[in-house]
Amino acid sequence: MSHxxxxxxxxxxxxxVTLGYxxxxxxxxxxxxxxxxxxLAVVGPNGAGKSTLLKGIxxxxxxLGGSIRGKGLGRKHVAYLPQQAEIDRGFPLDVFDFVAMxxxxxxxxxxxxxxxxxxxxSDALAAVGLSGFERRTIGTLSGGQMQRMLFARLLLQDAPLxxxxxxxxxIDTRTVADLIALIERWHGERRTILCVLxxxxxxxxxxxxxxxxxRTPVAWGATDEVLTETNLTRARQxxxxxxxxxxxxxxxxxxxxQPRKGAHPA
Ligand SMILES: Nc1ncnc2c1ncn2[C@@H]1O[C@H](COP(=O)(O)OP(=O)(O)OP(=O)(O)O)[C@@H](O)[C@H]1O
Numbered sequence: 001m002s003h004x005x006x007x008x009x010x011x012x013x014x015x016x017v018t019l020g021y022x023x024x025x026x027x028x029x030x031x032x033x034x035x036x037x038x039x040l041a042v043v044g045p046n047g048a049g050k051s052t053l054l055k056g057i058x059x060x061x062x063x064l065g066g067s068i069r070g071k072g073l074g075r076k077h078v079a080y081l082p083q084q085a086e087i088d089r090g091f092p093l094d095v096f097d098f099v100a101m102x103x104x105x106x107x108x109x110x111x112x113x114x115x116x117x118x119x120x121x122s123d124a125l126a127a128v129g130l131s132g133f134e135r136r137t138i139g140t141l142s143g144g145q146m147q148r149m150l151f152a153r154l155l156l157q158d159a160p161l162x163x164x165x166x167x168x169x170x171i172d173t174r175t176v177a178d179l180i181a182l183i184e185r186w187h188g189e190r191r192t193i194l195c196v197l198x199x200x201x202x203x204x205x206x207x208x209x210x211x212x213x214x215r216t217p218v219a220w221g222a223t224d225e226v227l228t229e230t231n232l233t234r235a236r237q238x239x240x241x242x243x244x245x246x247x248x249x250x251x252x253x254x255x256x257x258q259p260r261k262g263a264h265p266a
Pocket of ligand 1: 021026044045046047048049050051052053244
């Protein structure tokens with residue numbers, strides 16, 4: 001289905017968004033929409049701004065310019081999986097309690113889980129192949145088991161918008177296949193999924209749409225049209241040429257710098 005022809009309502013709209021740190025843009029001049037039930041890969045070289053974009057959507061970063069609007073989305077409607085490196089594995093929690101946090105939005109942090117909550121946690125652990133790991137401390141899990149546990153927590157969050165930051169880094173093929181099956185299940189349930197990935201073969205195989213970022217959007221649309229050699233080369237060049245010390249554009253300048261042809265239509 002063409003993105004342009006899609007009749008689904010936008011769930012996220014970006015209007016000339018700039019996101020960054022200390023007035024230095026990490027993503028800039030992003031305009032476009034994500035539609036309900038999109039399965040969108042966010043790709044680009046290291047430092048292209050992919051994680052920053054997800055943090056902006058999740059509400060951890062406020063735009064330095066422009067706006068991100070989520071239609072009918074509050075905090076509890078967004079499930080966010082950070083990069084593994086950002087997760088504190090030393091936290092003294094066991095697997096069951098960690099996954100149960102996925103229910104907090106619905107029952108409150110102080111609410112008791114009850115029999116039905118405990119059953120939901122057990123079901124989520126079974127769905128990711130972690131039955132039997134309930135009382136393991138999270139710091140003792142392997143990388144792949146950790147990722148399965150994080151997906152179990154996402155399952156319980158039951159959010160319409162799911163943001164995944166490099167979910168398959170350092171994960172074996174069997175675990176990747178299991179987690180992709182979960183993503184496809186969520187897609188079948190018409191959830192909207194944005195997933196940062198580096199493996200272009202995975203993107204081509206499983207993601208109908210892609211956004212290629214190099215601080216600025218290089219292309220956004222059907223995956224085959226986005227992941228062309230020309231676009232990928234341009235993304236590399238843009239990232240290599242990026243001036244890390246650049247400051248946020250003045251409003252007059254932002255108007256002139258629009259996404260290139262092939263970028264996602266607003
Ligand atoms: N907390 C921070 N403070 C200052 N600068 C940051 C911070 N986080 C990221 N950056 C900078 O923002 C830019 C974009 O980083 P980001 O992590 O979004 O890129 P990425 O595309 O996700 O990269 P990678 O593929 O390497 O994970 C980089 O120059 C990075 O150094």
